[in-house]
Amino acid sequence: MNIKYVFLSVVFLLIRIKIIKAITINALAFTYTQKITLYNALTEAFNQYSQKNNLDIYLNLIILSPDNSTSYINNYGSTIDSLLSKQSNKYDVYFYYDAYTKNYGPHFLNLEEHFPKEHFDMFDPGFIRSSCSYNNKIVGLPVTVDVDVLYSNKKLLSKYNKEVPKTWEDLLETAKYILNEERKLNNTDLIGYNGLFNDSDEGVVSLYELIHSYRDSVSSPHPPIRSQNTVDALIMTKKLKNEIASDSIFMSGDQYTIEKLLTGNAIFLKFWYLQHDESMYTTTPLPGKKEGVSGSLVGGYNIGISKYLNDEKKSAAFEVLKFITSKETQRDCILKFHVFSGIKSLYEEEEVCKVVSCPAIKDAEPFTFMGIDTNEYNIDNVFEKYRKFLYEYLYENKSINEVLKKVDDITKYYYLTVKTDDSYVGLIILITFFVISFIMGLSLIFLFIKRIKRHFQFLPNDFWILSISGSFIYMCTIFTLYGDTTNLKCQLKMVLLSFGFILSLIPILYILIIHFPEDNEILGWIKEHRHHFLVTIIVIEILLNSLLFISPYNIVNVIISNGQNFHKCLMQDTMGINIFYLIITLDFIILLSILLLIFIEWNLVETYYYTRFLITIIAMDIVSLIIFTFISYIDINNYIAYNLILACNIFAFSISNYIFIYGVRLISPSEEGSEIDMNEQFIKKYKQDQNNYVYSISSEGGGGGEYSYNSKSDYSSELSSFHYRTSNSITNPNSREINISLNN
Helix, strand or coil: CCCHHHHHHHHHHHHHHHHHHHHHEEEEECCHHHHHHHHHHHHHHHHHHHHHCCCCCEEEEEECCCCCCCCHHHHHHHHHHHHHHHCCCCCEEEEHHHHHHHHHHHEEEHHHCCCCCHHHHEEEEHHHHHHHCCCEECCCCCEEEEEEEEEHHHHHHHHHHCCCCCCCHHHHHHHHHHHHHHHHHHCCCCCEEEECCCHHHHHHHHHHHHHCCCCCCCCCCCCCCCCCHHHHHHHHHHHHHHCCCCCHHHHCCCHHHHHHHHHHHEEEEEEEECCCCCCCEEEECCEEEECCCHHHEEEEEEEEEEECCCHHHHHHHHHHHHHCCCCCHHHHHHHCCHHHHHEHHHHHHHHHHHHHCCCHHHHCCCCCCCCHHHHHCCHHHHHHHHHHHHHHHHHHHCHHHHHHHHHHHHHHHECCCCCCCCHHHHHHHHHHHHHHHHHHHHHHHHHHHHHHHHHHHHCCHHHHHHHHHHHHHHHHHHHHHHHCCCCHHHHHHHHHHHHHHHHHHHHHHHHHHHHHCCHHHHHHHHHHHHHHHHHHHHHHHHHHHHHHCCCCCCCCCCCCCCCCCEEECCCCCCCCCCCCCHHHHHCCCCCHHHHHHHHHHCCCCCHHHHHHHHHHHHHHHHHHHHHHHHHHHCCCCCCHHHHHHHHHHHHHHHHHHHHHHHHHHCCCCCCCCCCCHHHHHHHHHHHCCCEEEEEECCCCCCCEEECCCCCCCCCCHHHHHHCCCCCCCCCCCCCEEEEEEEEE
């Protein structure tokens, strides 16, 4: 007895040592109660296979289901998202619903690098392409395939000499007729159609399927959410609910449907294919708007391998996946559990077609998969909102157009457009642009009208044209606001703004430089070589903007809950940010230089009126520059408001610069005979400050102003000296000489 006990203990210990030495592959799965036995059987089968073939691999499967976890399917999705985003190695293999392939694909291994092509060729290519691929890489393989079918009550159809419906209208009329006849016989337990529009993911599938069944043809894509096809589909959904079912029936869950399937108390049922009494119900693809256009979806559960494993675990995980997706294992699953597989050739085998309805899956070809575009959103949130908003029409009688817009807004990104479907703002902005551009262009003729061009002798004609061109180029930034936001548009926006800004203000800078009270070598060179001066600044701008192209912008998704999402440009690259602020700094240096020159020339006769206008321009330009610099960092939750602020800022800069640089010359005083009056104004102005200045006016012929300042020759004193000058050092023959000396 003791020897037997010792022997058993040794055997048990050896088994334990064997298990400990084996590589453990931890797998995580979510499944409904009906398939728990299937997953447990797969796990047990692999462990037996591993032991038999000395693989030293042990599969440990953790199953989450509605029965053993408070986490439902959406919580499961969030759990996997959290694990994979943290690059967790807690689990090595994941069983997941195929709709999550795009979410999890970046975290799974590319199976094509580790499996022969022949292994993938066993599966339906459409299933692999639509359900198992991410970025043209196969990241998962199907474990089971689910097909949504219509269960039609054979006994009742035969009793009333009706056929299996092939369109929704046929189903509606047939169900209404049989219900009426059966109620005459007091059969009150019978329902016409279950719908399965409940609060689970089944509801999302049912909505998608019915809309999908309203395609124009078999080859047509899924109808756009705001199309007439979708409207017709939802109207039919409501008719089905109101005429052959009820709110409570449509909201019922899986158990209610299974109960009706077992008892035969339904004329028609929509559900995934299950083993059932084929003498009671026949299965066919779901009907459609037109005969032959079905809405039946194919879905299923895939298996994928985390890419955050070491090489040893990767090899072991591949063995698990290879076994579970092998033809032999898939055949066993069909025969024992009556499920569908993604391997098409199995439906040519007689023993397989004895236990499952091969026509049900063959008739569903070409396979259709749920393809709600979730973009960068959390797929569970998208499904929840999709279902919630469409149910507002189905159960709460809200306007169909209202709810379709809300559904469209879930994943749609809005932008300015000339179309008026969503807003007139885009059209109004564009019309404003063309009107202002026309006025700017037309006003250039004043430079060539003899009677008027004397007002523009202040600058050479090419610099007037340059200033207007700068305002126009700046205003052209408006076009980057139209259409979807791209990196090129973000870069182009910066180029147009910076060049428009510089070209618009260079003439101002040049005006102030040539009227500087004193000459020096640099200013003299600029006066004599204005085009070289212009080219130098433009070359600097080109270099800075070229460097900016090296660092692409980030397209930020501004997600508005129950609102209109949009994109905006945001530079997040360190080098790009530095270059961006370097460009902004250059712009501010030009503005500050202009401000300094305005202060110096504030009292000059030649620029007296103009400097008053220029101070307004600079103030507005500084505000405009600040708004442009920080608007991307401001939390604005409305795409119209965001783009309108940008557009108004652009218009404000362009219009103000155009008016105060060019437009004011049309109303400026005549060059002839005006300066005597201006000098008299200065005399009056200076006499008001007798405590500081003594003014002596000489009426002799017209030399330039002479100013003596008896104070320290520091920088501030020199600036003050310049500030109070009324004439520059170049003699104006039409002006009276003003001599001002400080009274000490």
